[in-house]
Amino acid sequence: MPTGIRHGTVTVMIHSHSVEVTTFRTDGSYLDHRHPEAVSFVGDLTSDLARRDFTMNAIALPPDGLIADPFGGVEDIEKGIIRCVGEPERRFEEDALRMFRALRFSARFGFAVEEKTLAAIYAKAPLAASVSAERVRDEVEKMLLTSRPQILLTAIEAGLLDRYLVRRKDEPVSELIRITAMPKKALPRWAALCAILERRGWIDSVQDFLTSLRLDGRTVRCCVDCCELLHTAPPRTTKEWKKLLNHYGVDTASCAAMCYDALIGGKSRDALRAVLKSGECFSVRHLAVTGDDLVELGLRGRELGEMLNFLLDYVMDYPENNRRELLLQLVRGTEEN
Template identity: 40%
Template structure:
């Protein structure tokens, strides 16, 4: 913030109006640090560059048409923008016309929500023309002016409203919520990348379920956006698969809530990592599907195989939303295995870990996914299960930690290297085969993972079969 104030002062000293604006002012009132600090000024792009150059700051031009210049102070960048007004047209997100050189009032008036439409001057005074400070105190998300017009201008603002609710735990102004429905058709013009970014930011926020509820009840999740490749646009469903979950019953013997309520609680219960939150959101997505939903002999709903079908559905969803392949793979893996947990006995847990280890290349990836799987198990159990049995889960978790400290699962964990083995067995596939043999024997307790023990095993191997060098 102090460096931003230096930019404001430099512009003011050069005879221009300048203010810190937007989210940074909101975060200041909330007592939060701000990652991005924006500055609005009466100065033109050329005048911004001149003021920066006079202080030895670098500049980068990123949006001349919008009057936006990035000013670089040290290693930190700041968006400095000329006061502007905007007129929207057919595009669902970008303005059709931009008018530069307007007043501060007009610049603030074009913004989305009152809490984002305040300015901070060089003396620390807050300019609040639309009641943003009061709305923050009331924990209310309210648009600047007519909500129908704000959402018609930029349909992404509806997703941003849900995201802000998830970030701050605020409620949405009823008038704003009522304006979603008549503007849902505008979502079709939004890029899938922008929608995905808002969804993921909502998912990893502290009050994720609050934002997800808004997206569900307003119809955002059932809407479609677009994907454009090689100048050809096609419609992309956002998350209509979740639409069947509200009110979908579960077996009352094991579950207190319907599937959607349980899903939201699971999301809130897991740590705020993208893969975990996506897995929590989609772990029961296949419940209620034709071919999955059945009725058991007691007349209760049941969904055998929903973890397998759900993993496939989740992968399809994340691929169309262009979620990274790494996250997509992690999510599908977690969902496919979210029902299976071994009994808390060392032999059973070791066998379970040996099977899981085949899916990964190294111990780091393996431990990360196993730890996330246990987190998903915990969140799932605490999200309305009648018999969560967290004690058993904790015992399994303790055994996992103890086994992973003592037992190797990958060749790189062995106390002798592949190079040492190759020096005596010769290079070729026999090295990898011997490493796998060592791992199996250590895991079954036949060998200790010590240098002496493994070298003795190597010597015994050489006595049974001579060296075969395939260089």
Template identity: 35%
Template sequence: MKIPSQASYIINTLYNNGFEAFLVGGCVRDSLLQKSPQDYDITTNALPEDVCRIFDKTIPTGIKHGTITVMVENNAYEVTTYRIDGEYLNNRSPEEVIFVSNIKEDLARRDFTINALAYNDTDGLLDFFNGIDDLNNGIIRCVGDPNKRFNEDALRMLRAIRFSSQLGFSIEESTLRAISQNSSLIQNISVERIADELNKCLLSNNPSNAFILLEHTGLLKYILPELQACVGFDQHTPYHNKDVFMHSLSVVDKVSPKLYLRLAALFHDIAKPPCFFIDEKSVGHFYGHDKEGEIISKEILKRLHYDNDTINKVTILIREHMNVLFKPKDASLKRLIGRVSKELVFDLLELQKSDILSCAPPFLALDSVELMKVKITAILESSVPIHSRDLKINGNDIIQALNIKPGKQVGEILEYLLNLTLDNPELNTRENLLCLLETFKPQ
């Protein structure tokens, strides 16, 4: 394993001061998988105060748990003292840690065998729990008793599924069984930590596999009960050959790995169960599920503490995902762009295309989406107005021309003028728009 020079400097410095040190965890795992590590964590038998004494620039980021951040040329490396964990609180974190001198004791407390690996150039690779075999065989397995590991930190259940999804590994039988047995413990984990793992699942190469495992193990009903309601939900329509859950996962797999786009794909049909009814011919319908889905998805994302920008993008895409326009007119497409935004409109088209391809063939609406894409591209490459800010006059011009006060009416007039120019873009000149002010009639 090739150790970066700065990490090597930290390890060598600790050795030169009478201690030992190893790279540990994810960086060792990823290097063995021929992947580029995101960061390099170091473990040592030096106590936190020793680390602070030995290195010039340190930050006591997690000193309670033995972690000191060592700065090397403005790059941060976490250096953690070998430890065993005390009693865990609420399946989340240990009440205390006990520093030890034996690295095997430290590695024994870690979650999975593939993460319980350590390496330095002096001692080579340390593998006390057959992590290399599990890496070679593509297996996620707990270190020791899986029930104990998940009771210590219930987030590890989600991490097992996330690693399975990211790496394409299977979860070992007793580990998988323990997730099902302990699934209710996930309720003790903060929504921020849960959302972070969900995001990593969504951005993996196999997002649908992750959510199938979440459902299979019973975690889904605690994390996303609204999505659990879609499992096995027969759509009773010739246009769909999958239940709502599997259809949604198919769409997730097909869209690009952008978090907001995959969230929109996951939740785009979330309101189908509450909006479902069957007509007299036993055909299912879901009228209004796009608008109701906007509301439900917003509630879910707020509950999981997503940021406002993500919530806004996801809910816009869900609200508009049914607007596949057949023989679309330019004015209708401009209004669609105005509602969705130039930034998101091609994401919407990708969501619509993936939605169609996840239905039952033939995929008749695909040609319409492709035509929309061609025409929207041409519209965006032109200078035609799409928003009121694209008009050749602004609110101040209206106030002066009509001698009115600033207020709601100015916005109504701008919207009126925009609607006129969407149908007739040649009207977008200062002279024409000032003349058209006379045709505005207040509601």
């Protein structure tokens, strides 16, 4: 099947399995710093490998079983080095996304970026503006989810994210290393990154920053609310956690708890987990009575809403009293007074 015939790629079906087969090729000019304008098919494996980004990705296994490694990729892997094939600046001029990939591979595998390759990232960083926001978002998230998310400091210092920052200061953002203490989950790590950048003055608006990177609406809302919460001290009591849960929801509360622990310190996550595990009421929908129950007692409109909020506040203080008959009795007594 001609799945990518323009680039010499076909898919061969072998029983129920598919195998992609691509002709050796060389690439033409990269006018948009992302895609070659044309490709030329060749019969030489080394010429094909020469167009790859990094030496560790320029290794092939021919049918004879002898590894083809014309650029020393195996040695670089053994030494833990990310090195461009050929001239680094040319590789990044061809495809600016490769600068992000170099740092991501460094964070993922714990490899060091070779000196000339790193210097070329700093030199060619302005080309990152040509990479789509969606691609940048994906690379940033992949870095965030590694064991070394602080690699983003290098990306920021080099200027790879200048398009999304309102300003870039010279001082290091050492707090990024604190993200390593967080679970490897995208939502809380995005929130922590935003909180750090906002605190440092590198972004003015969490919403604008995430929207420009094409993050989904749920992530944007949660991170905005989480960063707002981080401007205040963590909840200290069970009731304060319940109020936070009622106002922001479980997603944002959980995200904030993880950020509190990582960026400020403490045991917020444990405290929140205890509240959720208790099963105690923290929202109107968890009350043992409903709006319909109060309508039957004659309450309407604003009065009904105020009564539900009164009952919720009462049950937050006395969770054992979240029982239908007791709450209805409380409503009747309140109305009589």
